[in-house]
Amino acid sequence: MAKIIVDGIEYEVNPENNLLQESLSLGLDLPYFCWHPCMGSVGACRQCAVKQYRDADDKDGTLVMACMTSASDGAIISIEDEEARGMREKVIESLMISHPHDCPVCEEGGECHLQDMTLMSGHNYRRYDKKKVTHRNQYLGPFINHEMNRCITCYRCVRFYDYAGGKDLAAQASHHHTYFGRHQDGVLESEFSGNLVEVCPTGVFTDKAFSAQYARKWDLQTAPSVCVGCSVGCNITPGERYGTLRRIVNRYNSEINGYFICDRGRFGFDYVNGEDRVEAPSIKKGLQVEVLSGQDLESAIKGYAGQEVIGIGSPRATNEANYALCSFVGKENFYSGMADNESEASRLILELSRDKAFHSPSIKEIERADAVIVLGEDLTNTAARIALALRQSVRNKAKELAESINIPVWQDAAVKELAQHERSPLILLSNYATRLDDVASDSIIDSSEVLSQIGYAIAGEISGSRVSCALMKNPYR
């Protein structure tokens, strides 16, 4: 730990971080746009200006950007300094000169970072009376709205897009005509494009599906929840209004999804509102489907007493529903909906994990791994959030290089410029090409048999004993 002084008060901070991050962690109000806890600092927006003093005798100080300055031991800064405040007021005034006055109809309403920062920085009167810069918007697919006139050019969108491995969104043109978009209209290719909605500090990228059934954020009923899209269990916040699910947003969990979820998790919920969704017990008579009331259901069930009835459950149904069905038809007549061999494999995995026979790393741990081997899994399709974590794990080499020449790892652009294409090992063993191949140090595409042999060989190498291929029969043969 290090000690710093902010406006005359001493605080304990982590010297590996920058002054902005530490100030925010301490609960101090310091406005910012381009910095993001997951993506580090680039020093573009200049909103987090503070005064730094050489020592206790230095009365003049120098203006620095908190995001670009280490929270090193002994640092003396002032957030309240008049010049620093003045600078922050000027920055927000500049950022707002072309921002439209469409707040009443803007989908960002209720969660606009720009609005919060504008208020915090003390800008409440528009002096700019010249012509505003305007842009044309693009069609970016069914999920994301594009409204470039609202852009304050913080570069977060393109930096996130790069973080997620996307190639089709970039900063274009220059000076105050800088434009963030695709080379032409078209569906955003990244499977994480929905995060643009949350990464953008204002309403340039908004949730198009939500816009189509918009409700003001404070009118939504929300509850903490967990995504059912795959087995990762990203934390989410679904929002409901008048009996329909309107949108899903990320809910921060430091060990799992952090700040980001995949598009399937964010946008893949429409079935919940589907008209043909089975919402009550029904019985099919010929072509007719009859909805049963609670009493009808009981009498219908009694009607089957003594008959041979089987129940087909589903791994996608809740435990409670499966259990109810199983108790009704009896264990011997219940089918879980999984093939025996799959069920056996799942049971084995559960058992081994319960016995702590292997360590199942969290996403945070995956992001910190020195090297990763993925055996026979197309993570982008089966657990997309983990694929995003693997994209970060390959950057550990870059961070290592940066540290070796004293570049702090939060200096995002400097770390990338130094490391260029140097990456930590990521070895993919798959049946086909996957969307992680672009960052893999090695991609081996082969049959499942060959891949499992490689897997056994690796396991043998790690455990120091030969692991027999016959240990477990390939359930898919």
Add this chain to the structure above:
Amino acid sequence: MVNKPLTKNIDMSRPPLDMAAYEKNDGYQSLKTISGGLSPADVLQIVKDSGLKGRGGAGFPTGLKWSFVPKSNGSPGQRYFVVNADEMEPGTFKDRLLMEGDPHLLLEGIIIGAYTIEASVAYIFLRGEYKVSEERLKKAISEAYEKGYLGKDIQGTGFDLDIIVHTSAGRYICGEETALLNALEGKRANPRAKPPFPQVSGLWGKPTIVNNVETLCNLPGIIAYGVDWYQGLSLGKDHGTKLFGISGKIKKPGCWELPLGTSIRELLEEYGGGMQEGLELRAFLPGGGSTDFMLPEHLDVKLDYDEIAKVGSRLATGTMILLDNKTCPVGMIGNLMKFFAHESCGFCTPCRDGLPWVDEIFNEFESGRGTEKDLKILHEHVDYLGPGKTFCALAPGATAPLGSGLKYFAEDFERHIKEKRCPYD
């Protein structure tokens, strides 16, 4: 003894000297001196001792810059030497003279620089419009390969060097050395955060030196004739000669090599021939568009880095832009602001959104709609776009003519407001 080492071979009425003619005139003499037993550390010491300062604008000591490249201890790894030939500063046309007039001199300078920092690849990042320079440099490079001054094991020193000419797609910001490196890597030409400096993490993340064309053209003489000769060239505290240019309404606009320490009056009157008939000198920018105005009262100031700094401006590129008494200073500054606003890379807020506001205000002034409120906003921007507030030096450069102009031509701004028109129209 040679007293104009930069231009001794230049005669723009004929093509530049070819290899044979260049060599005959002491060309590539420095390589023989080096192969005679100068180590990279020896060359570095000579350049440090010479007191050579960068001629691109900042005037940073060249030897000191080179010394920040990490010590190689015999295994330097990949390093790059980059020539900043993206001459885009308003009013500046000195590097063009050197590249078109004597391309071998630049190549010789590059070889010395690359040898010193142990770089095996050098890039000349050339302004795209400099087609003649490109053609002449490429011809000279092929002659140098033929002669064995480039390629493998140059002059038996064991030193390898390839020179590649890269023509820029064209933005003013590419002249900022880190934006230049991004552009060279094929990326968006935004400047990089410093630290880390290019000497540590430069082109493709490797140690890199970026030097201006004119800076490098000083090196062959320094190595061949020595530090004492070099220091004897100038009249003042700074060493060597420098190219000085004049544009504006003067009788003979042009570019000349003169000793550092020559007076501004001598440059304007003896070389430029004085102002055109009927015009008086009102003010001048001493070193391109990013320097503060100086006034006729400063004419006896010496063309020297420190002397010009003393009166609140910078020698910078050494190429002057003159303002006469019949040209509107508000219009002249507005023109520069338009340029800087347009050339902002768009990365940091003050520059990207501040300069266009300044530009809009100048448009209002010129069309007679300027107000006191606008004037106040201009004054605020001088501070807001100043050093330390923006990501790189582009906007602080723009505030030099803006801030000094607001100070020296306050009356002209007021007249634009009161008369609701440009009084010079």
